[in-house]
Amino acid sequence: MIPVMGTHIAPAQVADFHQVLADHSRYWGERDLRSLHLLALVQEFGATCLVARGEDGIRGYVFGFVTPDGTGYVHLIATRDDARGTGLGRRLYRAFAEAAAGQGARRLKAITSVENDGSLAFHRSLGFDVRIVDDYNGPGRAMAVFHRELPLDVPRS
Numbered sequence: 285m286i287p288v289m290g291t292h293i294a295p296a297q298v299a300d301f302h303q304v305l306a307d308h309s310r311y312w313g314e315r316d317l318r319s320l321h322l323l324a325l326v327q328e329f330g331a332t333c334l335v336a337r338g339e340d341g342i343r344g345y346v347f348g349f350v351t352p353d354g355t356g357y358v359h360l361i362a363t364r365d366d367a368r369g370t371g372l373g374r375r376l377y378r379a380f381a382e383a384a385a386g387q388g389a390r391r392l393k394a395i396t397s398v399e400n401d402g403s404l405a406f407h408r409s410l411g412f413d414v415r416i417v418d419d420y421n422g423p424g425r426a427m428a429v430f431h432r433e434l435p436l437d438v439p440r441s
Contacts (some may be wrong), residue, residue: 291343291372293379296333301326303342304335304362311344311362320360325349332356332383336363336372343367346376348384356384356434358394377410381436394430395420404428410436 301323304311308318326333329349336344344363350356358380363372381392396403398416408414412430420427 291336291338291367291375293334293336293375295330296326296335296345296347298323298326300335300337300342300345304345307342307364310364310366313365317360321347322359325359331387332380334376334379334383336367336376344372344376346380348380350384350387350389354388354390356381356387356389356392358392361394373406374410378436381434385434389434391431391433392436395427396430398426398428400428 301321305318305321308316325347329347332349333347334345335342342364344361344367346358346361348356348358348360358377361373361376361380363370363376381389384392392412394407394412396407404414407430410432412432415429415431416426417429418426420429
């Protein structure tokens with residue numbers, strides 16, 4: 285594992301997006317989620333698409349946006365395989381929450397597959413409520429839907 289110290293969180297650039305895709309398996313393992321990575325998010329919602337960069341590259345990222353009703357929606361969040369367990373995911377969520385609140389967000393939302401035990405546990409540890417919603421992603425495709433109010437009180441690492 286790598287230390288979180290020396291990691292700086294900043295808005296993602298187009299080159300960062302391409303680097304994340306090039307290193308996709310370092311963040312997602314065998315799961316191919318490249319189709320969920322949308323460059324338009326970085327282009328249009330730059331203040332809420334963030335990367336955690338260290339001297340050895342991008343250690344993690346969060347891509348999201350703020351909806352007109354004041355919801356900060358996290359579309360993707362990932363930490364590199366050697367950065368897991370360092371608190372970086374929490375730091376990324378805190379940075380996203382602060383950026384979203386700065387744009388008027390009052391709550392956070394995210395979704396994941398019902399089988400994603402790691403994501404379920406992570407979001408619950410951040411104080412999210414979770415609901416399983418049948419047919420959320422189409423017929424027969426239930427998803428776990430997370431909600432929580434802001435502020436996101438996560439200890440600073």
